[in-house]
Amino acid sequence: SQQGEEDPQALSIQEGENATMNCSYKTSINNLQWYRQNSGRGLVHLILIRSNEREKHSGRLRVTLDTSKKSSSLLITASRAADTASYFCATVPTLDDKIIFGKGTRLHILP
């Protein structure tokens, strides 16, 4: 089953620009996480935001969470070519221990 819906599905921007990806989910959650996947590889955890948090920063990453709207956004500032990858939001529904992934955003950074 899938929980999250990301938009856009694909995003191409120039190197140096900021990239914003959005995620919506359906059920109440304990936390929301963002993962990155390079082509043909496993996923790498980027950042986690708890249900009682509204914003979190980590390096060039900024995540927001709006539990009333059941949505989150991931902002990557000053994008680099190496940021080219797919980004997935993932939620852990309350009363569950599974991670449910959104559909993902394919980000392409143009040199």
Added chain:
Amino acid sequence: GAVVSQHPSWVICKSGTSVKIECRSLDFQATTMFWYRQFPKQSLMLMATSNEGSKATYEQGVEKDKFLINHASLTLSTLTVTSAHPEDSSFYICSTFTGGPEAFFGQGTRLTVV
């Protein structure tokens, strides 16, 4: 360093044969392992949850007899795709938790059935 080691990273097999994919937890004991399937340019779909010493829990629509999961030890979970068909060709990934809320993933296995 890697937390979960998945092997093989890719495999090609003939239709009708079986393929085993292994996921090993490194330096910790994984009582639970999650198995996902991913089609090109799509998200990860949870197939099943394996629990050490007990039967796996399969998601709705996943054939138990086709995707055999074994979690016989605290450091090894295996997924066996039996009687493989070309439509089983996909990217399979395992993941687990090490005590915190973030998941750690294997490198993934690209299965091609010809």
